[in-house]
Amino acid sequence: xxxxxxxxxxxxxxxxxxxxxxxxxxxxxxxxxxxxxxxxxxxxxxxxxxxxxxxxxxxxxxxxxxxxxxxxxxxxxxxxxxxxxxxxxxxxxxxxxxxxxxxxxxxxxxxxxxxxxxxxxxxxxxxxxx
Amino acid sequence: xxxxxxxxxxxxxxxxxxxxxxxxxxxxxxxxxxxxxxxxxxxxxxxxxxxxxxxxxxxxxxxxxxxxxxxxxxxxxxxxxxxxxxxxxxxxxxxxxxxxxxxxxxxxxxxxxxxxxxxxxxxxxxxxxx
Amino acid sequence: xxxxxxxxxxxxxxxxxxxxxxxxxxxxxxxxxxxxxxxxxxxxxxxxxxxxxxxxxxxxxxxxxxxxxxxxxxxxxxxxxxxxxxxxxxxxxxxxxxxxxxxxxxxxxxxxxxxxxxxxxxxxxxxxxx
Numbered sequence: 269x270x271x272x273x274x275x276x277x278x279x280x281x282x283x284x285x286x287x288x289x290x291x292x293x294x295x296x297x298x299x300x301x302x303x304x305x306x307x308x309x310x311x312x313x314x315x316x317x318x319x320x321x322x323x324x325x326x327x328x329x330x331x332x333x334x335x336x337x338x339x340x341x342x343x344x345x346x347x348x349x350x351x352x353x354x355x356x357x358x359x360x361x362x363x364x365x366x367x368x369x370x371x372x373x374x375x376x377x378x379x380x381x382x383x384x385x386x387x388x389x390x391x392x393x394x395x396x397x398x
Numbered sequence: 399x400x401x402x403x404x405x406x407x408x409x410x411x412x413x414x415x416x417x418x419x420x421x422x423x424x425x426x427x428x429x430x431x432x433x434x435x436x437x438x439x440x441x442x443x444x445x446x447x448x449x450x451x452x453x454x455x456x457x458x459x460x461x462x463x464x465x466x467x468x469x470x471x472x473x474x475x476x477x478x479x480x481x482x483x484x485x486x487x488x489x490x491x492x493x494x495x496x497x498x499x500x501x502x503x504x505x506x507x508x509x510x511x512x513x514x515x516x517x518x519x520x521x522x523x524x525x526x527x528x
Numbered sequence: 529x530x531x532x533x534x535x536x537x538x539x540x541x542x543x544x545x546x547x548x549x550x551x552x553x554x555x556x557x558x559x560x561x562x563x564x565x566x567x568x569x570x571x572x573x574x575x576x577x578x579x580x581x582x583x584x585x586x587x588x589x590x591x592x593x594x595x596x597x598x599x600x601x602x603x604x605x606x607x608x609x610x611x612x613x614x615x616x617x618x619x620x621x622x623x624x625x626x627x628x629x630x631x632x633x634x635x636x637x638x639x640x641x642x643x644x645x646x647x648x649x650x651x652x653x654x655x656x657x658x
Contacts, residue, residue: 269560269625269632300399302434302527304562304623308634310578315486318440323473324482330473331466331483336591343583343590352584353591356575360637361623363434363491365399365525372399372523374438377490393632395625397527397562397657430529432564432657445616448570453603454612460603461596461613493564493621495529495655502529502653504568507620527657 270296270394276312276386280333282325285392286371286378289364292394293371301398303364303371308393311351311385313358319378332357332384351385358382366396400426400524406442406516410463412455415522416501416508419494422524423501431528433494433501438523441481441515443488449508462487462514481515488512496526530556530654536572536646540593542585545652546631546638549624552654553631561658563624563631568653571611571645573618579638592617592644611645618642626656 270292274283285305293303307314318324332354342349362379365372373379381390400422404413415435423433437444448454462484472479492509494501503509511520530552534543545565553563567574578584592614602609622639625632633639641650 269627302432302525302562304625306623306625306632308632308637310576310584310634310636316440316490317482317486321474321476323475324440324479326473327479328483328486331470331479335465335595343586344581345583346581349584349587349591352577353588356577356588357487357617359489359619360576363436363493363623365434365436365523367399372436372438374440374521376440377438391634393625395562432562432655446570446620447612447616451604451606453605454570454609456603457609458613458616461600461609465595487617489619493566493623495564495566495653497529502566502568504570504651506570507568 272392274381274390274392276383276388279386280329281383282380284319284378285381289379290371293366296396298366298396298398299369301366303366304395306361306393308391311348311355312390313355313382314362315358315380315382316362316377318376320376348385354384402522404511404520404522406513406518409516410459411513412510414449414508415511419509420501423496426526428496428526428528429499431496433496434525436491436523438521441478441485442520443485443490443512444492445488445510445512446492446507448506450506478515484514532652534641534650534652536643536648539646540589541643542640544579544638545641549639550631553626556656558626558656558658559629561626563626564655566621566653568651571608571615572650573615573642574622575618575640575642576622576637578636580636608645614644
């Protein structure tokens with residue numbers, strides 16, 4: 269397992285980590301397999317979406333905020349229940365196919381860490397299987 | 399990696415691709431392992447749900463439309479922000495267990511491509527690990 | 529594949545199955561790999577979230593109920609469309625990294641079966657790849 273750190277700057281933010289994952293996989297010299305990416309946290313998530321127009325990220329963040337508002341009534345008293353729920357909706361891992369030593373993504377796809385309760389230093393764990 | 403193409407006919411639609419995946423896995427003669435299915439797109443997704451009563455698919459589509467309406471106010475100007483957000487909520491990959499050369503599903507489970515911005519020709523990528 | 533059974537007691541409930549998965553992986557003597565956990569059902573799901581304060585589970589359940597109400601208008605006539613939709617939002621599988629024979633989780637993370645249409649006896653399928 270490879271561990272990397274990602275620093276987030278805002279409470280809600282999507283950070284493109286595609287290049288970091290791509291570099292890790294290239295160094296690992298696995299020709300064909302699967303790359304699993306995992307966040308060991310409960311208030312952030314991982315997703316795949318468009319990395320060309322940043323307005324897509326803005327729309328994803330505004331919609332997840334609208335669906336799960338920060339200031340609704342929650343049982344959990346730390347004030348970040350919205351982030352816990354958003355992380356469950358988005359998910360804590362993504363999977364990528366490796367071919368010819370390279371992660372395979374669609375033309376418009378990037379991999380994003382979705383920060384829902386930042387700013388924090390987050391860990392991203394990468395496991396490669398052949 | 400095996401690539402297949404799926405043609406969708408509507409803007410929002412769920413297409414049962416269970417048989418396609420099952421056939422690919424059977425041809426691959428892997429006794430025990432994992433089958434990863436991935437869509438290289440940012441406005442469609444993959445899910446598992448009931449394949450007996452088509453009204454379940456209708457309910458999933460109407461609820462995702464209600465949660466993320468097509469005509470809300472979005473930053474992204476291509477008019478398909480709803481589809482980008484729905485794809486992140488549903489996810490871009492699913493995983494199936496392979497035993498005795500066959501994908502293992504529950505009695506009522508099927509694998510569906512969720513088209514959120516069709517009609518289009520979509521690719522589905524399948525990776526098998528033993 | 530290892531199959532375990534989990535008994536749920538309520539219609540909506542989150543059950544911590546971290547220890548069960550951890551025990552299965554320890555018995556399997558895989559040093560490094562991936563553990564895939566899957567539910568063969570269409571009205572429950574699997575997620576990772578905080579296992580310290582149970583109020584987080586209460587908030588996840590109340591938010592998924594609010595987003596997809598039990599008594600809205602649905603096509604499916606069995607009265608459990610909310611559960612089908614919630615299972616697609618949460619997902620039917622989770623992935624864990626195995627290192628030194630042990631599943632790797634963050635400090636606050638636990639693995640939960642999300643019952644959306646109980647009480648029932650649910651199966652959880654575990655596949656380990658090295």
